Amino acid sequence: MDITEFQKRGKEMVDYIADYFKQLEKRPVYPDVEPGYLRPLIPDSAPQEPENFEDVLKDFERIIMPGVTHWHSPYFFAYFPTVGSFPALLADILSGGIGCLSFSWAASPACTELETVMLDWLGKMLNLPEEFLAGRDGEGGGVIQGSASEATLVTLLAARTKMIRRVQSENPELTEADVMSRLVAYASDQAHSSVEKAGSIGGVKIKTIPSNDKFAVCGSALKKVLHEDRAAGLIPFFFCATLGTTPCCSFDRLLELGPICNKENIWMHVDAAYAGSAFICPEFRYLLNGVEFADSFNFNPHKWLLINAECSALWVKKRSDLTSAFKVDPLYLQHCHQESGLVTDYRHWQIPLTRRFRSLKMWFVFRMYGIKGLQEHIRKHVKLSHEFENLVHQDERFEICAEVTLGLVCFRLKASNQLNEALLKSINEARKIHLVPCHLREKFVLRFAICSRTVESVHVQFAWKHISKLATDLLKEC
Amino acid sequence: MDITEFQKRGKEMVDYIADYFKQLEKRPVYPDVEPGYLRPLIPDSAPQEPENFEDVLKDFERIIMPGVTHWHSPYFFAYFPTVGSFPALLADILSGGIGCLSFSWAASPACTELETVMLDWLGKMLNLPEEFLAGRDGEGGGVIQGSASEATLVTLLAARTKMIRRVQSENPELTEADVMSRLVAYASDQAHSSVEKAGSIGGVKIKTIPSNDKFAVCGSALKKVLHEDRAAGLIPFFFCATLGTTPCCSFDRLLELGPICNKENIWMHVDAAYAGSAFICPEFRYLLNGVEFADSFNFNPHKWLLINAECSALWVKKRSDLTSAFKVDPLYLQHCHQESGLVTDYRHWQIPLTRRFRSLKMWFVFRMYGIKGLQEHIRKHVKLSHEFENLVHQDERFEICAEVTLGLVCFRLKASNQLNEALLKSINEARKIHLVPCHLREKFVLRFAICSRTVESVHVQFAWKHISKLATDLLKEC
Numbered sequence: 001m002d003i004t005e006f007q008k009r010g011k012e013m014v015d016y017i018a019d020y021f022k023q024l025e026k027r028p029v030y031p032d033v034e035p036g037y038l039r040p041l042i043p044d045s046a047p048q049e050p051e052n053f054e055d056v057l058k059d060f061e062r063i064i065m066p067g068v069t070h071w072h073s074p075y076f077f078a079y080f081p082t083v084g085s086f087p088a089l090l091a092d093i094l095s096g097g098i099g100c101l102s103f104s105w106a107a108s109p110a111c112t113e114l115e116t117v118m119l120d121w122l123g124k125m126l127n128l129p130e131e132f133l134a135g136r137d138g139e140g141g142g143v144i145q146g147s148a149s150e151a152t153l154v155t156l157l158a159a160r161t162k163m164i165r166r167v168q169s170e171n172p173e174l175t176e177a178d179v180m181s182r183l184v185a186y187a188s189d190q191a192h193s194s195v196e197k198a199g200s201i202g203g204v205k206i207k208t209i210p211s212n213d214k215f216a217v218c219g220s221a222l223k224k225v226l227h228e229d230r231a232a233g234l235i236p237f238f239f240c241a242t243l244g245t246t247p248c249c250s251f252d253r254l255l256e257l258g259p260i261c262n263k264e265n266i267w268m269h270v271d272a273a274y275a276g277s278a279f280i281c282p283e284f285r286y287l288l289n290g291v292e293f294a295d296s297f298n299f300n301p302h303k304w305l306l307i308n309a310e311c312s313a314l315w316v317k318k319r320s321d322l323t324s325a326f327k328v329d330p331l332y333l334q335h336c337h338q339e340s341g342l343v344t345d346y347r348h349w350q351i352p353l354t355r356r357f358r359s360l361k362m363w364f365v366f367r368m369y370g371i372k373g374l375q376e377h378i379r380k381h382v383k384l385s386h387e388f389e390n391l392v393h394q395d396e397r398f399e400i401c402a403e404v405t406l407g408l409v410c411f412r413l414k415a416s417n418q419l420n421e422a423l424l425k426s427i428n429e430a431r432k433i434h435l436v437p438c439h440l441r442e443k444f445v446l447r448f449a450i451c452s453r454t455v456e457s458v459h460v461q462f463a464w465k466h467i468s469k470l471a472t473d474l475l476k477e478c
Numbered sequence: 479m480d481i482t483e484f485q486k487r488g489k490e491m492v493d494y495i496a497d498y499f500k501q502l503e504k505r506p507v508y509p510d511v512e513p514g515y516l517r518p519l520i521p522d523s524a525p526q527e528p529e530n531f532e533d534v535l536k537d538f539e540r541i542i543m544p545g546v547t548h549w550h551s552p553y554f555f556a557y558f559p560t561v562g563s564f565p566a567l568l569a570d571i572l573s574g575g576i577g578c579l580s581f582s583w584a585a586s587p588a589c590t591e592l593e594t595v596m597l598d599w600l601g602k603m604l605n606l607p608e609e610f611l612a613g614r615d616g617e618g619g620g621v622i623q624g625s626a627s628e629a630t631l632v633t634l635l636a637a638r639t640k641m642i643r644r645v646q647s648e649n650p651e652l653t654e655a656d657v658m659s660r661l662v663a664y665a666s667d668q669a670h671s672s673v674e675k676a677g678s679i680g681g682v683k684i685k686t687i688p689s690n691d692k693f694a695v696c697g698s699a700l701k702k703v704l705h706e707d708r709a710a711g712l713i714p715f716f717f718c719a720t721l722g723t724t725p726c727c728s729f730d731r732l733l734e735l736g737p738i739c740n741k742e743n744i745w746m747h748v749d750a751a752y753a754g755s756a757f758i759c760p761e762f763r764y765l766l767n768g769v770e771f772a773d774s775f776n777f778n779p780h781k782w783l784l785i786n787a788e789c790s791a792l793w794v795k796k797r798s799d800l801t802s803a804f805k806v807d808p809l810y811l812q813h814c815h816q817e818s819g820l821v822t823d824y825r826h827w828q829i830p831l832t833r834r835f836r837s838l839k840m841w842f843v844f845r846m847y848g849i850k851g852l853q854e855h856i857r858k859h860v861k862l863s864h865e866f867e868n869l870v871h872q873d874e875r876f877e878i879c880a881e882v883t884l885g886l887v888c889f890r891l892k893a894s895n896q897l898n899e900a901l902l903k904s905i906n907e908a909r910k911i912h913l914v915p916c917h918l919r920e921k922f923v924l925r926f927a928i929c930s931r932t933v934e935s936v937h938v939q940f941a942w943k944h945i946s947k948l949a950t951d952l953l954k955e956c
Contacts, residue, residue: 001563001565006567009568011492013575037587045603046848049850056845082579084577086483089484092574099787100547110544113515121523200804203680310832351627351679352788353625360542370524370528371524371526372527373528
């Protein structure tokens with residue numbers, strides 16, 4: 001394919017995507033396919049000779065589309081949003097087009113430098129403490145990770161290295177393995193599964209701290225476990241606090257937890273993967289209070305801030321904590337500027353070496369929406385979740401299962417888990433809207449998350465009527 | 479930005495990219511900026527009000543472009559290729575457009591299923607042993623990782639878990655920490671830095687095996703170290719063999735190493751990040767012989783197979799080795815099909831949870847180039863590297879430092895390291911071509927890698943004349 005054909009096909013692709021968005025409401029949000037549906041539809045092996053673009057695009061519509069879950073559909077209320085936006089998409093096209101990589105400053109200086117400045121912009125939008133910003137001569141700074149899972153892992157590993165060095169400097173007779181065997185990390189019993197995974201990858205114990213009746217971890221709960229673990233000879237080194245848990249969007253009490261972690265020399269990482277975007281609105285910023293005690297903070301602009309995946313923002317107060325945990329520096333990756341204080345080599349901040357030009361989409365979105373436009377988007381979603389909450393409240397058969405703070409409503413029939421499971425099944429099998437469940441303690445709960453960029457009151461009203469009708473049918477059967 | 483404006487701007491963006499490629503030869507391949515150049519050029523914080531697309535794109539050309547290293551330029555001979563292609567770019571646009579994610583089968587069945595089939599296609603192109611393919615009921619299969627670093631890490635972690643379980647089942651009195659403290663992994667002294675990083679993340683010892691005079695690890699070298707380490711009470715569990723090392727594209731001797739690893743119960747992972755793409759040509763397939771002894775195999779189609787980053791292909795013979803190392807399964811990620819043998823939940827195969835629809839670009843590229851088109855691309859690059867090799871050979875002042883097998887030529891002046899460093903400096907400061915160095919034993923060596931999709935003999939000839947002229951100038955000065 002030469003440049004001229006790319007120009008033609010690229011524009012057809014833009015039209016295809018535009019049409020996709022125009023028709024999106026008409027597509028069933030959740031696909032009606034069985035596992036293994038795709039393999040029989042395509043050949044067993046790649047063709048020897050080239051095929052043409054039209055055929056490939058036709059096959060996309062025929063083979064792929066029927067198996068796609070439509071995350072941008074206004075009838076998609078599952079998981080959490082990954083909304084994206086047209087400015088982000090344009091930036092991604094450009095990033096793919098110039099195709100430069102940025103594992104080191106020299107590999108493409110603009111990639112690295114724009115990322116550092118964009119993370120500063122975003123940090124300021126959230127009113128993050130100055131220490132998290134890179135500025136011209138700060139010790140902190142931000143980096144774009146691929147996902148919150150990686151952010152948690154990277155900070156856990158940095159904390160591990162830091163604690164091993166500290167313990168060894170005080171007890172030179174201990175080996176790294178001796179220390180590792182006593183290290184213990186913590187997170188809420190409501191924390192995301194990726195925290196447990198990070199602990200398991202890092203080869204350290206990870207314990208859950210019981211959350212309270214609001215599904216939040218408070219200081220006393222952490223203190224109790226720390227006390228027991230210290231008595232048993234363990235070395236607490238890392239606590240992952242969650243702001244906006246995945247099951248029900250609850251908030252750990254940073255203002256209680258932070259001082260404890262600081263006093264006990266425990267690295268506090270704050271995971272606000274979903275909720276973080278909301279903190280750009282002054283009225284939700286209070287939820288972030290206490291971040292001043294944290295060593296690192298992460299949230300996913302690719303969830304709720306109109307930036308396409310993959311874009312997870314991580315800040316640390318001391319970037320040397322990350323780089324000293326990961327630095328491996330062969331000659332083919334060195335460059336003459338790297339010892340300058342001005343230079344950031346992001347490969348020392350993350351698991352992968354290679355990375356795309358990801359900050360470009362932040363720049364496009366921040367400028368083309370403006371802070372006001374982004375705030376409007378967040379506020380609209382929060383308003384819609386309260387609208388849904390009110391509808392649930394008005395129906396005596398249902399109950400709200402956790403406080404609605406942002407864009408997620410946890411609800412259920414006042415009935416057995418079995419009946420609620422049946423309700424969810426009937427909702428997803430009808431394929432008009434899509435939801436996923438969670439467990440809150442022993443209860444099976446339905447999660448209604450406001451997700452799409454284009455979702456409006458009319459879709460929320462439709463969803464509720466639909467759920468209500470299915471519930472009526474179900475209750476009749478019983 | 480509404481759909482109509484996206485349609486307009488998207489097409490302008492396609493035109494911008496087309497123009498970029500048309501003008502690419504005229505841009506200096508390596509940017510002339512100093513660290514910190516960007517920050518003064520843009521505001522300190524994000525705008526409150528929206529700005530328009532034209533201004534952003536104008537700023538891109540004014541602020542970003544001067545700081546970009548042009549990886550697609552035919553004068554780019556640094557690192558290894560990350561070529562990409564127009565069909566891959568089109569697929570990426572489409573993937574961004576529909577914006578679905580695929581951490582589980584249910585999150586978007588088509589994403590997962592196409593990935594499994596594409597990795598089978600690619601495995602067949604390489605003539606990988608049947609055991610690595612998923613097929614309809616295989617125990618193996620492939621997954622797209624973001625980078626080779628992640629592939630190495632994921633397999634090292636899987637091997638770690640497997641060995642810990644094996645040792646504990648034989649010695650139930652040992653704790654996980656006891657076993658971990660004795661585990662040891664191996665790689666060539668020529669292996670990529672990411673192997674050392676993976677060992678450090680995994681909290682295990684990692685030792686380098688001395689390579690021979692061809693920079694390859696042979697069986698006897700591994701045997702010797704294994705013997706010593708077993709005698710010292712260590713537990714060898716993982717060997718990362720490299721096919722196509724980063725410094726000089728040397729090849730570890732799989733046919734000797736594989737049987738040793740199999741006999742000693744050591745997981746053999748084969749990292750062919752760069753070289754792997756060449757194995758689709760029958761004349762280079764011999765370089766992969768011995769992969770039948772490996773537990774896992776990885777290479778980066780985003781390096782040399784015309785697929786844009788990020789796309790690193792990893793195959794395992796037993797997918798349960800990966801999934802049992804990583805499986806963490808909260809209710810909000812469960813779905814009714816997951817226990818079906820047909821379903822793959824790729825989140826259990828990797829570090830991140832979230833992933834874009836990456837297999838789409840494989841499908842587009844394989845179909846629109848055909849196997850023949852891809853083979854032609856590889857063959858052209860290999861031919862060009864031999865052309866450069868011959869030019870070096872004809873100049874008595876220079877020497878070739880390692881066998882040229884694929885697209886990389888390692889060469890240097892027959893002179894001091896200092897002089898070779900000065901030569902590289904003058905090459906990169908002239909900004910007409912871009913190269914990076916490596917160390918081979920005590921020698922400072924220049925790496926000339928054929929990278930761009932559009933590089934031709936004329937560019938290679940130009941590069942050589944340019945290098946030769948700079949060398950003449952430099953030698954005059956001495």
